[in-house]
Amino acid sequence: xINRRELILLGGSAAVLASAGFARAADWPTKQVTVIxxxxxxxxxxxxxxxxxxxxxxxxxxxxxxxxVAGAAGALAGGKLARSAPDGYTIMVSGSAPIAANKVVQKSxxxxxxxxxxxxxxxxxxxxxxxxxxxxxxxxxxxxIAYAKANPxxxxxxxxxxxxxxxxxxxMIGMQAGVEINHIPYKGSPPLLADLLxxxxxxxxxxxxxYLPHIKDGKIVGVAVTTAERxxxxxxxxxxxxxxxxxxEQTLWFGAVGPKDMPADIxxxxxxxxxxxxxxxxxxxxxxxxxxxxxxxxxxxxxxSIEREIAGIRPLVDAGLVQPS
Amino acid sequence: xxxFNGLMLGLSTATTLSNFTYCFFGVFLGTAVGVLPGLGPIAxxxxxxxFTFGLPxxxxxxxxxxxxxxxxxxxxxTAILMNLPGxxxxxxxTLDGHEMAKQGKAGRALAAxxxxxxxxxxxxxxxxxxxxxxxxxxxxxxxxxxxFSLIVLGLVTxxxxxxxxxxxxxxxxxxxxxxxxxxxxxxxxxxxxxxGSANLLDGLDxxxxxxxxxGLGDVLANLQNEHARAASVAPVSRLxxxxxxxxxxxAPILRGTGIGVALGILPGAGVLLASFSxxxxxxxxxxRPEEFGKGAIEGVAAPEAANNAxxxxxxxxxxxxxxxxxxxxxLMIGALVxxxxxxxxxxxxxxxxxxxxxxxxxxxxxxxxxxxxxxxxGMWAKLIAVPYRYLFPLICVFTxxxxxxxxxxxxxxxxxxxxxxxxxxxxKVGAEPAxxxxxxxxxxxxxxxxxxxxxxxxxxxxxFFTSPVSLGILAITVLLLMSILSPHFRxxxxxxxxxAD
Numbered sequence: 001x002i003n004r005r006e007l008i009l010l011g012g013s014a015a016v017l018a019s020a021g022f023a024r025a026a027d028w029p030t031k032q033v034t035v036i037x038x039x040x041x042x043x044x045x046x047x048x049x050x051x052x053x054x055x056x057x058x059x060x061x062x063x064x065x066x067x068x069v070a071g072a073a074g075a076l077a078g079g080k081l082a083r084s085a086p087d088g089y090t091i092m093v094s095g096s097a098p099i100a101a102n103k104v105v106q107k108s109x110x111x112x113x114x115x116x117x118x119x120x121x122x123x124x125x126x127x128x129x130x131x132x133x134x135x136x137x138x139x140x141x142x143x144x145i146a147y148a149k150a151n152p153x154x155x156x157x158x159x160x161x162x163x164x165x166x167x168x169x170x171x172m173i174g175m176q177a178g179v180e181i182n183h184i185p186y187k188g189s190p191p192l193l194a195d196l197l198x199x200x201x202x203x204x205x206x207x208x209x210x211y212l213p214h215i216k217d218g219k220i221v222g223v224a225v226t227t228a229e230r231x232x233x234x235x236x237x238x239x240x241x242x243x244x245x246x247x248x249e250q251t252l253w254f255g256a257v258g259p260k261d262m263p264a265d266i267x268x269x270x271x272x273x274x275x276x277x278x279x280x281x282x283x284x285x286x287x288x289x290x291x292x293x294x295x296x297x298x299x300x301x302x303x304x305s306i307e308r309e310i311a312g313i314r315p316l317v318d319a320g321l322v323q324p325s
Numbered sequence: 326x327x328x329f330n331g332l333m334l335g336l337s338t339a340t341t342l343s344n345f346t347y348c349f350f351g352v353f354l355g356t357a358v359g360v361l362p363g364l365g366p367i368a369x370x371x372x373x374x375x376f377t378f379g380l381p382x383x384x385x386x387x388x389x390x391x392x393x394x395x396x397x398x399x400x401x402x403t404a405i406l407m408n409l410p411g412x413x414x415x416x417x418x419t420l421d422g423h424e425m426a427k428q429g430k431a432g433r434a435l436a437a438x439x440x441x442x443x444x445x446x447x448x449x450x451x452x453x454x455x456x457x458x459x460x461x462x463x464x465x466x467x468x469x470x471x472x473f474s475l476i477v478l479g480l481v482t483x484x485x486x487x488x489x490x491x492x493x494x495x496x497x498x499x500x501x502x503x504x505x506x507x508x509x510x511x512x513x514x515x516x517x518x519x520x521g522s523a524n525l526l527d528g529l530d531x532x533x534x535x536x537x538x539x540g541l542g543d544v545l546a547n548l549q550n551e552h553a554r555a556a557s558v559a560p561v562s563r564l565x566x567x568x569x570x571x572x573x574x575x576a577p578i579l580r581g582t583g584i585g586v587a588l589g590i591l592p593g594a595g596v597l598l599a600s601f602s603x604x605x606x607x608x609x610x611x612x613r614p615e616e617f618g619k620g621a622i623e624g625v626a627a628p629e630a631a632n633n634a635x636x637x638x639x640x641x642x643x644x645x646x647x648x649x650x651x652x653x654x655x656l657m658i659g660a661l662v663x664x665x666x667x668x669x670x671x672x673x674x675x676x677x678x679x680x681x682x683x684x685x686x687x688x689x690x691x692x693x694x695x696x697x698x699x700x701x702x703g704m705w706a707k708l709i710a711v712p713y714r715y716l717f718p719l720i721c722v723f724t725x726x727x728x729x730x731x732x733x734x735x736x737x738x739x740x741x742x743x744x745x746x747x748x749x750x751x752x753k754v755g756a757e758p759a760x761x762x763x764x765x766x767x768x769x770x771x772x773x774x775x776x777x778x779x780x781x782x783x784x785x786x787x788x789f790f791t792s793p794v795s796l797g798i799l800a801i802t803v804l805l806l807m808s809i810l811s812p813h814f815r816x817x818x819x820x821x822x823x824x825a826d
Contacts, residue, residue, distance in 0.1 A: 069527070071508070071526070071527050071528070072509040072526070075509075076527050079523060079526070083523075153783060156780070182780060184780050186777075187773070190658075195777075198465035198466060198467065199465075199468075200469060200470075200781070201468075
């Protein structure tokens with residue numbers, strides 16, 4: 001049996017341990033760090049999360065363990081991060097939906113990304129890629145619009161989740177061309193790709209990584225990229241702007257954030273490590289093979305990226321083209 | 326690259342000292358987590374995933390794959406000796422396997438499971454080598470409509486093969502579907518049945534529920550008659566099947582292998598459906614259906630062959646298309662992608678050593694498993710032949726650790742405890758929990774595919790009948806339903822499924 005004195009001693013040492021565990025930011029990291037991934041394994045966002053966890057492990061010698069918290073277009077992961085302690089032992093790396101878009105496209109979001117998160121840095125960006133199955137009725141954007149006008153309500157475009165960039169871009173194209181588009185949400189990229197390869201859905205708008213090898217194999221067709229410039233990994237695929245949508249430009253970005261009030265020097269340490277890694281030729285090559293480009297900005301610049309993202313989506317929600325749910 | 330050169334390349338990759346060692350480590354660990362209820366391959370693989378980042382990619386994949394199919398072997402040991410499925414896919418093995426053990430035929434049941442698994446593993450591995458490239462096209466013919474029909478077939482099958490009244494089975498399946506609906510709706514993002522709890526937003530994890538119902542529920546049920554039963558771990562008798570056993574199990578192993586190979590390829594079907602289907606089929610075509618549930622060796626050999634065949638062939642969609650058919654395969658893709666390998670059609674040509682090395686290592690792993698699980702079964706039995714007073718607290722601890730390790734969430738542990746009580750209640754009222762668990766997995770998938778089919782077809786439900794594959798599957802489902810509704814077959818089913826509980 002433990003007597004009272006031992007209990008007090010025990011409690012005291014526990015308190016000492018706890019305060020040691022709270023670790024001055026200068027010593028960070030002194031234990032395992034959780035890196036939240038907002039989507040199931042295998043998709044682009046998860047790949048980047050794992051790359052970042054890997055580079056931080058290599059740099060700081062502690063294990064950075066990826067935890068997949070998938071569901072509700074990243075809102076579950078965002079909620080989990082918002083409820084975490086800002087001690088630097090829980091961060092999130094993900095596509096922009098849980099860091100920005102969810103604020104306007106989800107009615108009952110349990111957190112406010114602009115208040116509850118500490119921006120660290122954007123890590124990489126890419127185009128969103130519109131692809132067509134081998135049996136699709138249109139292989140270019142003009143053909144797709146023409147087909148949609150001739151067959152109102154018949155065009156289905158799959159996206160990796162309601163409120164993701166793929167969904168937003170498809171809604172923007174529909175709004176600008178004045179055609180009706182049915183948005184078919186999937187649970188991440190892999191099942192959407194499967195249906196596209198099997199010809200069960202005609203079009204998909206998603207991050208490019210999973211689709212690139214299949215375009216090279218000729219199993220699916222690259223219809224358009226949403227960036228201002230064509231993408232070097234698939235130079236034959238025209239931009240949306242080139243195909244009659246002057247000035248159309250949408251970029252998909254992936255970034256790292258922590259809970260609000262995370263100490264500035266920990267933010268700085270993570271930022272520095274990511275910056276150093278993205279400057280290496282190996283990292284550039286790796287990201288390029290995934291159809292991504294390394295883009296590291298400052299926490300303040302990232303705050304701006306978040307603001308612009310939200311501002312860009314609001315009109316779509318106001319016009320009723322993206323239903324907040 | 327032709328098959329012969331491929332296999333030679335695979336042999337040279339798989340037999341390097343480090344790959345062979347990690348293959349052994351994988352299947353050894355797989356058997357251990359398979360034997361221990363509550364700790365499954367998904368939790369084990371997710372825990373080991375960060376560790377594999379430091380390994381070469383082929384070594385990492387070989388080890389992780391070993392854990393997965395190794396657990397299929399280990400799961401049957403617990404199922405037979407303890408009436409506790411070490412893995413979900415061993416649920417049906419408990420029905421006849423444990424009955425055989427109670428009759429003093431534990432060794433023969435274990436042999437039937439291991440030999441069936443090894444044969445199926447060999448065929449499954451060969452099948453990957455021969456058919457992986459060809460089958461890429463076949464898997465793609467399954468769209469949302471075909472998936473939905475297949476899931477309906479799976480649900481109906483699970484009800485037909487369950488003991489007890491059909492109405493109870495239907496009710497359990499319905500309850501499972503309702504539990505499956507808890508969480509955030511993927512189409513609209515609305516939360517359903519969450520009662521404002523953030524812990525329920527992500528839905529009920531099937532591993533948590535299954536561990537509670539099967540693991541804890543069993544512990545509770547066994548506690549009640551602790552005095553009546555001397556030891557619940559059956560002693561292992563002679564390990565060699567009799568001539569009669571061989572005669573009875575050869576055809577079921579062949580059929581089970583066929584079902585497993587076929588269902589393993591379909592993304593989403595997985596090993597669980599394979600073992601259920603194989604069991605249902607054996608019972609349907611057996612000349613002795615009344616022996617099922619009372620220690621029929623066919624009821625052990627066929628589902629064990631099926632789940633191991635499926636455990637091999639479910640790698641096909643992952644390796645050839647980059648599509649994760651199961652949660653485990655999703656983890657494998659994660660392991661590959663982080664290492665810079667994109668699973669997909671080009672992997673066979675760009676990473677031939679990886680593909681063929683994995684295929685050959687799987688066969689080596691199956692051979693190791695046969696050796697690990699038959700001659701050394703005594704060692705594994707010791708692992709579970711601990712007396713109840715040690716074993717029950719151990720199971721509780723292991724299930725709690727296993728469940729906690731999935732999401733690092735204490736809520737899951739409470740949830741498991743709750744479902745443990747519910748599992749005990751189900752046993753008391755004679756309601757078989759298997760359809761509930763299957764519906765919990767298949768229900769949300771059915772909803773997802775149904776809604777996607779209708780979204781794509783703009784609300785036109787005739788697509789389920791205009792697709793030949795979907796129509797064929799639905800026709801089989803209707804036949805199955807009609808057969809159990811007709812008085813004659815109903816009588817056969819009731820006699821066949823009556824099981825001393």
